[in-house]
Amino acid sequence: MAEINLKRVDEIIEGYKGEEGVLIQLLLDIQNEFNWISPEAIARISEQMRIPKSQIYRIASFYKAMSLKPVGRHIIHVCMGTACQVRGAPKILDRIEENLKIKEGETTSDMRFSLKRVNCLGCCAMGPVILVDGTYHGKITSAMVESILGQYE
Ligand code: FES
Structure with a gap:
């Protein structure tokens, strides 16, 4: 911790x-x-x-800006809004959970990542989209998940 x-x-x-x-x-x-x-x-x-x-x-x-649980160095928000869902967001979330061996709402034991789901990131045309810290990654596929996560140490 x-x-x-x-x-x-x-x-x-x-x-x-x-x-x-x-x-x-x-x-x-x-x-x-x-x-x-x-x-x-x-x-x-x-x-x-x-x-x-x-x-x-x-x-x-x-306050949403405050956390009573430890959070990772990088925060991944996976958009599960309707537009992203129909474009495959559930598969992206599954792949991230598999890759990091955590479930949504959890933090990796090395404190590298916390994983959260959100309802819309406001850029539906880019779906499926995830936000890591301040960076949007749009039109992603499950095959891209590993290399995106690899950008964050
Ligand atoms: S539904 Fe995903 S960005 Fe809007």
């Missing part, structure tokens, strides 16, 4: 001490730094900012 450097968490908290209404920004900073918000980081924030843990969990689970 991805370790969180608690010293660094303390430094981030330090920058917000004594300020009101900063919890969301503080959590986003932790998210940006570590790619997720661990229970240890939440305990630290709760203790030092005197905010109940339940409130922190409520906010962290509400």
Whole structure:
């Protein structure tokens, strides 16, 4: 599991001490730094900012930009919207799952990839399409999956 450097968490908290209404920004900073918000980081924030843990969990689970589970270095979004489905998206998802030995919603044990499905990436004409980090890969076939994944270390 991805370790969180608690010293660094303390430094981030330090920058917000004594300020009101900063919890969301503080959590986003932790998210940006570590790619997720661990229970240890939440305990630290709760203790030092005197905010109940339940409130922190409520906010962290509400915002899509925050994750309470560790995520991989690269995030793959597979479009399963209608236009992509009819063009073979389920096969692409199967091939990625097979290749990475994880299921949708999971992260590889080496923390290299997290796999998610989405409903439309807004570029249906390119379907089937996957988004890896910020890059769109369109009109892909299952045979292309391995070489696309190989571009990400
Ligand atoms: S349905 Fe896949 S991009 Fe729109």
